Amino acid sequence: MKIDPELCIACEACIPYCPMGAISMGDDVAAINQDECVECGICLRSGSCPVDAFVEEKHPWPRQIRAEFSNPTVPHHSTGIAGRGTEEVKTNEVTGRLKPGWLAFAVEFGRPVTGARFRDVDTVAQALAKLGVTFEPINPVTALMEDTKTGKIREDILNEKVLSAIIECVFPREKAPEVLNTLQEAVKKIDTVCSVDLADLVEPDESVPAEKMLDEMGIFHRINGKTNVGFGRPKYKGGN
Numbered sequence: 001m002k003i004d005p006e007l008c009i010a011c012e013a014c015i016p017y018c019p020m021g022a023i024s025m026g027d028d029v030a031a032i033n034q035d036e037c038v039e040c041g042i043c044l045r046s047g048s049c050p051v052d053a054f055v056e057e058k059h060p061w062p063r064q065i066r067a068e069f070s071n072p073t074v075p076h077h078s079t080g081i082a083g084r085g086t087e088e089v090k091t092n093e094v095t096g097r098l099k100p101g102w103l104a105f106a107v108e109f110g111r112p113v114t115g116a117r118f119r120d121v122d123t124v125a126q127a128l129a130k131l132g133v134t135f136e137p138i139n140p141v142t143a144l145m146e147d148t149k150t151g152k153i154r155e156d157i158l159n160e161k162v163l164s165a166i167i168e169c170v171f172p173r174e175k176a177p178e179v180l181n182t183l184q185e186a187v188k189k190i191d192t193v194c195s196v197d198l199a200d201l202v203e204p205d206e207s208v209p210a211e212k213m214l215d216e217m218g219i220f221h222r223i224n225g226k227t228n229v230g231f232g233r234p235k236y237k238g239g240n
């Protein structure tokens, strides 16, 4: 995103709308810090500028990845899905991705104000890959890996910054303590915030086995239930 200096009247109306704090006043006009701008388009879509000074550019690779992950009107080139570009863990039960005996992770990097660079996503993805997790194939972060066996994110996007990105993966239940411990160590090395969704299937007696495990490991958690009424028919019929 750019601001046309010929149009800007320095009214500062746009500044509060930028979730990255990337807009500041220069000498006579507002300017955008291009390294911090995640190309979310909020400044433009907010309609805050009285003189239409914002100029949205179509960026070549690798910068195009910023809008794909940060602007909900721009679909991902890999999945064709807009927004965060993934069906997310909440639909696993409908699509049959999560099977009995397995758990699923969604590791969500970045938030407004902090954002996330792909070098941080890469650090965590490589740590998880060493444990043999299976990355979700229909996920735009997975599509950016050089090799899903190593979790290595392609080199040319490591410095690109986005509002938020999500790693999704599944792993056998017995690996859960090792995976959680590895994740806790890996996030100490990154320069952004992240939250983790752990998905488990509810047992016939309505218990959630992962909850007991998290309690035993002393990991803070909140139980959330999702029922996707009317949005799909369970494809999974049981068995492994």
Ligand code: SF4
Residues within 6 Å of the ligand: 001, 017, 018, 019, 020, 021, 022, 023, 032, 036, 037, 038, 039, 040, 041, 042, 043, 044
């Ligand atoms: S595109 Fe988003 S991050 Fe960039 S200046 Fe506008 S609001 Fe800020």
Ligand code: SF4
Residues within 6 Å of the ligand: 003, 007, 008, 009, 010, 011, 012, 013, 014, 015, 029, 030, 048, 049, 050, 051, 052, 053, 054
């Ligand atoms: S709202 Fe428009 S005119 Fe006002 S400072 Fe921002 S870019 Fe300049």
